[in-house]
Amino acid sequence: MGEASKISRYLYTVIVLFLIWLFLTASLDPQELAFGLILSLIVAALTYEIFTTNGLANLHPRRVAYAIAYVPYFLWAMIMANLDVAYRVLHPKRPINPGIVECKTVLKNEVGKLALANSITLTPGTITLDIDGDKYFIHWIDVKDDSVEGASKNITEPFEKFLKVIFG
Amino acid sequence: MNALAAIGEALVLIGTFFYFLSALGLIRMPDVYNRMQTSTKSATLGSLGVMVGVGIWALGTDFGSAAWLTKSIVIAVFLLLTNPISAHALIRAAYKSGIPLWEGSVVDKYREHLEAKDKGEVEEAPAEEGDEE
Incomplete structure (x- = not known):
């Protein structure tokens, strides 16, 4: 744009x-x-x-509506992930399975990429380590799937459907 | 004591609980990356809970006004905007300064990516030298 x-x-x-x-x-x-x-x-x-x-x-109404809907969605995701990390901290066996995975994003807009990176970092269990073009390198505390597609499905896609509309 | 004050107190309590968890995670986790995960993140929800909790708590007292809630929400929003940037800068700096991942880590795609990039540059350089000879 x-x-x-x-x-x-x-x-x-x-x-x-x-x-x-x-x-x-x-x-x-x-x-x-x-x-x-x-x-x-x-x-x-x-x-x-x-x-x-x-x-x-x-300030297009569609964007504002998605941005408002994104707030409770994001807060909910953040709370769930916080409880997940809390469980890992409190469990005596410390069930972590960390690693750095690669994700691909469909977002083109720079601000949208920043928002996605910040959302990922704010969700406990995942931290954005670096971005190179459309590749995200993410430290994940519990690697469920180390392929690019699997990791993208787990980490970036839930946020993308909102951010795609908000940032165009 | 009314409902608003009770909700605020509960939120502050939840927030301090997550602060406690992040401190505990700092001790329990094996390497710098996992410590970042627990400490910076739980602190976010902890701060959110405490700030919004204080805002709602003040509404339930006789000196409180709506300004308490709106101001604490603005503070929380700015915290949400800035916290991930510092977390990202810290973890990237840790990686760039060569701190190894915990031995139990399963995958490191970033190293593969950096190595592929380096190789691409290294392969080009000798080829140029060969041309000169």
């Missing part, structure tokens, strides 16, 4: 900054809102060039 127009990128940055301001102040007082808007406009003017390349296209 090529770069969106400057205005679209600028507006998107303003919206995101203003949302963060709203969360941080948690107040609907007109003075607070006005000052937050002024600050967002100034900071966005300085930073929009490195903040986003897609601009307002990121």
Whole structure:
């Protein structure tokens, strides 16, 4: 996807900054809102060039819906994996089976790849070691399948179906 | 004591439990990679539980307001954005500095990948020398 127009990128940055301001102040007082808007406009003017390349296209309803659906899905995956690792830590025999596996991703977008790598790292039991093109090298605490396809099916695919839509 | 405060207290308790597990994992795991797995990750859920728990807990007290919850959620989101980057940087640095995997490790695709890459470069270099001769 090529770069969106400057205005679209600028507006998107303003919206995101203003949302963060709203969360941080948690107040609907007109003075607070006005000052937050002024600050967002100034900071966005300085930073929009490195903040986003897609601009307002990121706020497409389908993408936002998938992003919202991704949050509980991801939290659930994270909690389940945490319990799995907790079991491995507490079990007297320490049932680990670690190794570094290779996964392939279907994502093309750089930001999408970053989001996938971060999601993998945040899920306990897997850490992204390195990315080279579409190859992910992942340290996995319990290697169930060391082939590229098997590992991809286990690690990257559950996240990809969401990230594919969110980041295009 | 009301329901919100009770939920918050439970979340903080769960968070501290995962902190404890990550400290325990640090002692029990055999090599640096597996220690990273247990320590950095459990700490994430631990911090999430404690922060969101504090936000909800404060809602149930008489001095609390919605600002507690939104601020703690913003902190949690920034933590989720930055934590994996440091974990990735640490484990990659460990690998690049040559720390071996635990002997029980089953597979190391990254080494195969690096070796294949090196070989590709090494094979080209002697061929060029041969041409010069």
